[in-house]
Amino acid sequence: MATPDHCPEDVFQPGGHLRLELLTPCAIEALKEAIRLASETRWDSVRSPHVFMGVLSKPDTSVRLWGERLQIDLPLLLSQFQVLFHQEEGEEDPYLTLNREFLSDNVIELLREARQRAREHGRKHITPMDLLICLLTASNSIVADCFERAGMTPAKLTEQAVIAEHATRVDRSVGD
Helix, strand or coil: CCCCCCCCCEEEEECCCEEEEEEEHHHHHHHHHHHHHHCCCCCCEEEHHHHHHHHCCCCCCCHHHHHHHHCCCCHHHHHHHHCCCCCCCCCCCCCCCCHHHCCCCHHHHHHHHEEEEEHCCCCCEEEEEHHHHHHHCCCHHHHHHHHHHHCCCCCHHHHHHCCEEEEEEEEHHCCC
């Protein structure tokens, strides 16, 4: 069920713009990269694989640790997703922005789930790891499906993401 436009708890402002104050600077950068990559791959809207590519393109410490734990070369994985989701027939330079009208229904739901996950973990801001974990656990996730075809289960990917997120959080608190 969609959240009404006027709901103050929603991730979108009434006009459809994403409420950037709900995201960490790293998450904002990942979403900006998602827009750039959607345009570069000739899509007229931002889809969940673009968000995944954005997270890979601008990985924070937790995402880098996730990749290390899985022995995944993040830049190589990014380039593979770019090839996989490139469209020859799309617009060469579509106009896209962080507004609800340029995001797929799955991305809108992803952002709302990431917000909920952040809140459940006592945080005010959505992190790249919230985006990643929600991408991996979403029903009918094309990103998770790509990994499954390569022999990696979404459960293992998610487990490693949670471990990386926790390790990064512990490291930060020890340094404080």
